[in-house]
Amino acid sequence: MKDKRKDMIFKKSVIKKFFLLIGFLICFCLLFSMVQNILRKKIRGSSDFIHSVYSLDKNTTDVIFIGSSHAYYSISSNELWGEYGIPATVMASSSQAICNSYYLLKDILKYQKPKVVVVETFGAVFSNLYMAESRMRQVLDAMPMSLTKLEAIHNLCKDYSFPHKMTYLFPISLYHSRWQELKPYDFYQKNTYLRGTSLTFEYRDYTAYKPKKNKVKKKDIFPGTVDYLQKLIDITRENDIQLVFYASPVAAYKKSKYKSYYGMNLSMEDFANEHNIPFLFMEKLDDLNFDYEKNFMDSEHVNYFGQKMITEYIAEYLKSNYDLPDRRGDSRYEQYQKDYEKYQITLAEKLAENPDGIYMGRPGQAVVEEDE
Amino acid sequence: MLFNSIEFLLFFPLVCICYFLIPHAVRYIFLLVCSYYFYMCWNPKYALLMLTSTIITYLSGLLLEMAEKDPDEKRRTGKKNLFTALSFTSNLLILFFFKYFNFAANTLVRVFSLAGIHLSVPTFDILLPVGISFYTFQALSYTMDVYRREIKAEKNFLRYALFVSFFPQLVAGPIERSKNLLSQLSERHTFDYVRVRMGLTRMLYGMFQKIVLAEYLAIIVNNVYNDYSSYNGFQLMAASICFAFQIYCDFGSYSNIAIGAAQVMGFTLMENFDTPYFSTSVSEFWRRWHISLSTWFRDYLYFPLGGSRKGTLRKHINRMIVFLVSGLWHGASGHFVLWGFLNGLYQVIEDICKPLKKKFFHGKENMLTKLLHMILTFILIDISWVFFRATTSDGIHILKKIFTIKRGWFGGKAAIAGLGMSYPMIIVLLAALCVLFIVDLCRYNKMQLLIWLDQKNFVIRWIVYFALIFAILIFGIYGPTFDASQFIYFQF
Numbered sequence: 001m002k003d004k005r006k007d008m009i010f011k012k013s014v015i016k017k018f019f020l021l022i023g024f025l026i027c028f029c030l031l032f033s034m035v036q037n038i039l040r041k042k043i044r045g046s047s048d049f050i051h052s053v054y055s056l057d058k059n060t061t062d063v064i065f066i067g068s069s070h071a072y073y074s075i076s077s078n079e080l081w082g083e084y085g086i087p088a089t090v091m092a093s094s095s096q097a098i099c100n101s102y103y104l105l106k107d108i109l110k111y112q113k114p115k116v117v118v119v120e121t122f123g124a125v126f127s128n129l130y131m132a133e134s135r136m137r138q139v140l141d142a143m144p145m146s147l148t149k150l151e152a153i154h155n156l157c158k159d160y161s162f163p164h165k166m167t168y169l170f171p172i173s174l175y176h177s178r179w180q181e182l183k184p185y186d187f188y189q190k191n192t193y194l195r196g197t198s199l200t201f202e203y204r205d206y207t208a209y210k211p212k213k214n215k216v217k218k219k220d221i222f223p224g225t226v227d228y229l230q231k232l233i234d235i236t237r238e239n240d241i242q243l244v245f246y247a248s249p250v251a252a253y254k255k256s257k258y259k260s261y262y263g264m265n266l267s268m269e270d271f272a273n274e275h276n277i278p279f280l281f282m283e284k285l286d287d288l289n290f291d292y293e294k295n296f297m298d299s300e301h302v303n304y305f306g307q308k309m310i311t312e313y314i315a316e317y318l319k320s321n322y323d324l325p326d327r328r329g330d331s332r333y334e335q336y337q338k339d340y341e342k343y344q345i346t347l348a349e350k351l352a353e354n355p356d357g358i359y360m361g362r363p364g365q366a367v368v369e370e371d372e
Numbered sequence: 373m374l375f376n377s378i379e380f381l382l383f384f385p386l387v388c389i390c391y392f393l394i395p396h397a398v399r400y401i402f403l404l405v406c407s408y409y410f411y412m413c414w415n416p417k418y419a420l421l422m423l424t425s426t427i428i429t430y431l432s433g434l435l436l437e438m439a440e441k442d443p444d445e446k447r448r449t450g451k452k453n454l455f456t457a458l459s460f461t462s463n464l465l466i467l468f469f470f471k472y473f474n475f476a477a478n479t480l481v482r483v484f485s486l487a488g489i490h491l492s493v494p495t496f497d498i499l500l501p502v503g504i505s506f507y508t509f510q511a512l513s514y515t516m517d518v519y520r521r522e523i524k525a526e527k528n529f530l531r532y533a534l535f536v537s538f539f540p541q542l543v544a545g546p547i548e549r550s551k552n553l554l555s556q557l558s559e560r561h562t563f564d565y566v567r568v569r570m571g572l573t574r575m576l577y578g579m580f581q582k583i584v585l586a587e588y589l590a591i592i593v594n595n596v597y598n599d600y601s602s603y604n605g606f607q608l609m610a611a612s613i614c615f616a617f618q619i620y621c622d623f624g625s626y627s628n629i630a631i632g633a634a635q636v637m638g639f640t641l642m643e644n645f646d647t648p649y650f651s652t653s654v655s656e657f658w659r660r661w662h663i664s665l666s667t668w669f670r671d672y673l674y675f676p677l678g679g680s681r682k683g684t685l686r687k688h689i690n691r692m693i694v695f696l697v698s699g700l701w702h703g704a705s706g707h708f709v710l711w712g713f714l715n716g717l718y719q720v721i722e723d724i725c726k727p728l729k730k731k732f733f734h735g736k737e738n739m740l741t742k743l744l745h746m747i748l749t750f751i752l753i754d755i756s757w758v759f760f761r762a763t764t765s766d767g768i769h770i771l772k773k774i775f776t777i778k779r780g781w782f783g784g785k786a787a788i789a790g791l792g793m794s795y796p797m798i799i800v801l802l803a804a805l806c807v808l809f810i811v812d813l814c815r816y817n818k819m820q821l822l823i824w825l826d827q828k829n830f831v832i833r834w835i836v837y838f839a840l841i842f843a844i845l846i847f848g849i850y851g852p853t854f855d856a857s858q859f860i861y862f863q864f
Contacts, residue, residue, distance in 0.1 A: 017565055020830055027834065028841070035842060164852065166378050173378075173851035180796045 033144075036172040038186050039179065043093055043138045053089055053108060053196070054144060060332055061112045062324055063088040065196075066101040067120025073301035074120070074248035074310045077195040078343035081336045084315045085326030089114075090196035093138040097130035098123040099228040100139040102235070103152035107143055109239055116242045116322050118314065119232060121279075125264045129156065129224040141171040193339040193346075200303050201350055203357045206251035206292040209299065211258060211283065219263030221271065233275055242322055245272050246280035248310060249290050253299035253363050280317065288313055294357055303357060304350075373413040375629045376582055376850060383410070384633060391637055392563045400534050400557050403637075407539040411502070418501035421470070425463055426536045429511040432459035433518040433525035433532070440521070452519055459515040467508050470501055475704035503543030505701055509668055511536050514550040516672050523550050531557050540633040544626045546644040546664035553639070561638025570822050571635030576840045577811070578628030581621045583848035585808060588793070588801045589618035591849075595792035597761055600770050605781040607791060609774045615761050616754045617805065620648065623662070647816040649753075652737075652745035654718040657753055665701070669694045688723065692716040707764045714756040800847045 063086055065075050071092035080086040089112070091104055101123055130136045136156060143149045153168045167174045178186075221229070236243040247265045252258040265281055272279035282288055288309060290296075295306035302310065318324055327333045373379050387406045394402055412419045432455050439451035468476070484490070514535070517523045526532040535554045541547075596603050596611035603611070627644035634641045644664050651657035658666050674694050680687040692713070699712020733741060759767040783790070793801070814821045825836060 024834060024837075028838070031838060031842065032845075035846065039846070163378050167852055172845055176846055176848065176851065179846050180794060 032172075036170070036175075037142070038182065039175045040142055040171055040186075041175055041178065042185060043142075053091055054111065056089065056112070057332065057335070058111055059113045060335075061087050061089040061114055062327070063116045063118060063318060064105065064108065064112065064114045065090040065092065065118045065120065066096070066105055067092045068096045068122040069094045069301060070122045070248045070250075071096075071120035072197050073200070073297065073303075074307055075118075075314070076197050076199070076304075076307050076311045078193075078197070078340045079308065079311045080315055081328070081333075082340045082344070083312070084319060084324075085328040086315060086318065086324050087327050087333050087336050088195075092120065092196060093135070095126075095131040095135040096123050096139060097126055097136070097228075098225045098232065099129050099156060100136055100152075102228045102231050103148055103156075104139050104143070105232065106235055107146060107148040109235070110146070110148075113239075114241055115324060116244060116318060117232075117236055118244045118246060118318075121245050121247045121265060121268050122261065124221050124225050124229065124268060125261050126225070127222055129222065129228075137168075137171070137174075140168050141174075145169075193342040195339055197307075199307075199343075199346065199350070200297050201354050201357045202297050202360045203294050203303050203305075204296060204298060204360050204363050205294075206253060206296050206299060206363055209251040209253045209363065210292045211250075211252040211262065216259050216262045216266070218266040218270075219260055221264060221267050226271070229271060230275075233277065244278050244280065244318075246314065247282055248302060249283045249288075249306070250301075251292060251296055251299040251363075257300075278317075278321070280314065282310060282313075285313070297360075299363060304347075305357060373410050375626065376579060379413070388568075388636055396560050399561075400531050403539070404530055404534040404537065407534060407537040407542060410539040411537060411542055414502045418504075421466060421501050421504065422507055422537060423533075425466065425508055425511045426533045428462050429459055429515050429536070430526070430529055430532045432456065432515045434527075436515070436518045437525040456515055456519045460512060463508050463512055467504060470504055472700070472704045506545050506547055507536055507542060509665075509701075510547050510549075513547070513668060513672060514554070517550045523554065526550075526554055538634075538639075540630040540639075541641055544623070544630070545662070546627055546630065546642050547668050548641060548664070552642060556639050559638070564638070566826060567638065568636050570826055571632045571637075573822060573825065573837070574632030574635065575629045576632075576837065576844075578625040578630075578632060580804070580840050580844055580848075581625035581628060581808070583844050583850055584800070585804045586618050586621040586625060587849035588797065588804065589614045589621065591793055591797075592791045593618050593761065597766075597770075600762070600766060600773075603773075603790070604783045604787060605773050605776065606783055607787050608770050610791060612754055612758055612761075612770070612774065616649070616750070616757050617808075619757065619760070620645070621808065647812045649750055650746060650812065650816045651749050652742055653722055653749055654715065654752055655722055657749055658715070658719070665698070669698055673697060684723075688720045691719055691723075695719075702760070705763070707759045707762065707767060710764055710767075711756050711759040714759065715753075718752050718756075804843070804847075 063080070065071050065077075065088060069092065072090055075088075075090055075092075077088040077090050080088045091108065093100075096104075098119075101119060105117060140149065140152055140156075143152070149169075153165055157165045157168060233243060245268060247261075247268065250258060250261055262283070265283075269279050269281060271277075282290075290302075290306060290309065295302050295309070297303040297306075328337070373383060383406075387403075391399055391402060408419055411422060435455045436452055439448055439455060442448040442451060481490075481492075514523075514526075514532075518525050526535070532554070534557055535548075535550060538548070538553065538557075592614045593611050596607055597615070600608060624645045631641045631643070642664055644662060646660040646663065648657050648661040651660055674690055677690040677693060678686055679690060682690075695712040695716030696709060697712070698715075699709040702708045702711070737745070755771065758770055761767075762770055788798070789795075791798075811821060814824075825833060
């Protein structure tokens with residue numbers, strides 16, 4: 001009898017210790033991920049939307065845009081919502097390579113079931129898999145721990161040492177010294193009403209650099225990138241998602257850079273045709289008449305006026321080609337409406353101040369770009 | 373593999389899990405493999421050196437025990453002396469070659485050049501094997517203990533090899549004694565939740581000492597000492613005080629992690645530090661600082677030299693010898709010898725002044741006099757630390773600047789800013805030093821903090837654990853932008 005009681009007490013104590021250990025580990029993981037997220041360097045400062053996307057309500061986005069800065073400058077998800085009732089999310093980051101876009105999309109598909117994914121093609125221009133590690137970090141660092149993240153680290157960081165790889169798994173090791181420079185937006189999300197896009201009214205006059213495309217030759221896409229483009233096609237087909245490629249316009253200010261981008265897009269056009277994927281090559285479209293005097297913030301990115309043109313064009317294209325219902329009025333998409341209202345106020349204020357934009361001087365003068 | 377590395381963070385839990393899962397009979401072999409792997413992470417070739425030391429001392433133990441059976445006393449003593457001498461000579465020769473050859477050669481060249489003779493002695497570009505002084509001394513203590521018949525020779529070679537290479541204390545101590553550790557290697561250690569928890573807490577505190585305290589202090593020390601001529605007296609004094617705490621936290625942290633890691637697996641290692649900066653005399657300081665080395669020198673050098681049994685003068689000479697050797701043990705350089713010399717000299721003077729002190733204080737000490745003694749001891753020790761950190765000539769310059777109080781000695785706020793740390797970092801450092809002070813004060817007053825904490829409910833325990841973990845994660849100096857600094861004592 002005594003032995004039985006002793007045995008019971010022992011068992012109870014083991015169970016208690018086990019649950020305490022589990023509780024400790026759970027608390028640690030929660031605190032750790034919270035602290036890590038606070039210390040993480042936020043992409044584009046306060047408008048760190050690319051990863052705020054994880055906090056969106058499940059299955060509340062019909063269109064996902066992915067790509068580089070070209071995407072966040074050329075698309076306005078608020079306009080898509082306000083004018084067309086399309087709930088869209090822009091998950092773009094500076095010089096986001098196609099391989100990064102793929103893993104980002106793969107991960108986000110666990111939370112969202114979009115009908116269309118629109119990929120901006122600048123990420124295919126690099127002569128390597130990605131442009132720079134810092135740009136890759138913008139995508140991977142804040143990605144929540146998952147098998148997709150492990151797969152991305154495994155495949156993209158092959159040449160890195162083990163401790164180096166671990167910094168992708170635990171970015172706190174890289175960013176912890178930021179405790180001295182934390183800003184309010186590190187603790188709570190700010191400016192997310194722009195939903196991952198940029199709103200800029202600055203312009204430079206690129207009339208003299210209006211591209212003449214006839215002499216540009218095709219430029220091969222890096223084979224590794226082609227593989228990831230194929231993966232993008234596969235994953236969207238597997239998930240019954242329509243895939244669209246698009247290339248936003250640039251000015252031919254730096255000729256070699258322009259040729260490289262345009263030449264790559266010529267190859268991209270072939271690739272898209274080959275795989276039966278629509279490719280919206282903005283510079284080639286006669287419907288779009290970009291004003292090279294007032295539509296460009298810098299040689300590679302459009303401003304609000306250029307963004308409006310591109311957004312309207314893509315919205316019309318999406319509406320006429322895919323089944324995208326008008327979600328306005330649906331309570332599940334309330335946040336889109338709130339953000340749009342906020343956006344409208346900001347927009348009205350800015351337009352009242354500068355109805356034609358803010359002239360920033362001739363090309364070549366110092367450009368103060370947004371934090372990338 | 374550094375304790376403060378991601379590799380160790382994976383290595384240690386894996387070793388522990390396997391250790392408790394595999395049968396008891398093969399655990400020591402498993403630990404031996406792990407220990408050699410741990411050591412070979414630095415340089416696989418140097419494991420051969422450790423193996424050589426292990427073989428020599430293992431054989432010396434067996435031979436000594438065999439010699440013990442010789443009925444002829446004279447022959448027995450002769451054999452024993454021979455085997456001990458062979459073990460010591462061969463081990464010390466290895467140590468000499470790798471650690472002191474270049475120093476000895478350069479010294480020889482310099483001495484001869486003073487006499488106008490120019491010698492050309494070849495020097496070798498060899499890397500000092502990590503922890504060579506530690507494991508050599510540990511292995512030699514075994515030979516000596518068998519010689520003195522304090523322990524029986526270990527027959528199982530693998531078990532003995534584990535004694536020499538036991539990874540928690542392999543590269544920076546505590547220098548264990550065969551009497552303590554060797555017997556534990558045959559014991560059965562079961563998984564004890566409380567013991568494991570306490571061991572891990574100790575390791576965590578050790579990590580805090582290293583990654584936050586020692587590394588923060590290192591910023592100031594390195595900044596100032598690496599370009600000492602650009603800094604004023606106050607800054608040099610601040611850096612020198614910081615160095616006293618840096619070396620304590622750096623070395624103390626290693627011992628805490630080592631003792632904690634061993635405790636997790638069920639082994640009890642000897643304490644290496646006992647609140648040294650609360651000492652009221654230099655001799656007390658040496659009873660509280662690097663205890664495993666101090667007692668090693670006491671047992672295997674000071675006592676054989678005659679200790680204090682051969683008169684006062686001999687006692688002073690013996691003490692000076694011990695500290696000169698201790699200086700040399702710490703590094704093959706003149707400034708380490710000077711550091712040892714100063715510490716020996718302090719104690720000789722202390723000994724001579726003892727009657728005076730007794731007369732002055734009548735054997736009674738109040739809080740104030742105790743505090744004054746502590747401060748005076750700290751100042752003396754810190755002066756010697758200057759020669760530990762800097763070369764002899766640099767050390768003299770630094771001390772001159774510190775003690776020459778003239779206009780511009782302090783330098784105001786700009787001098788504090790010039791130490792190389794931002795104000796938020798200085799605040800974190802001061803807070804961390806407060807933690808160190810509280811922990812040491814409790815220990816000084818014989819309060820067992822680990823046991824106290826373990827008796828508290830889980831909420832309090834978790835608050836302490838999380839505070840330490842996140843202090844390390846947020847404020848610690850680590851990661852890819854940080855040049856993984858080694859523990860200072862690894863070079864010895």
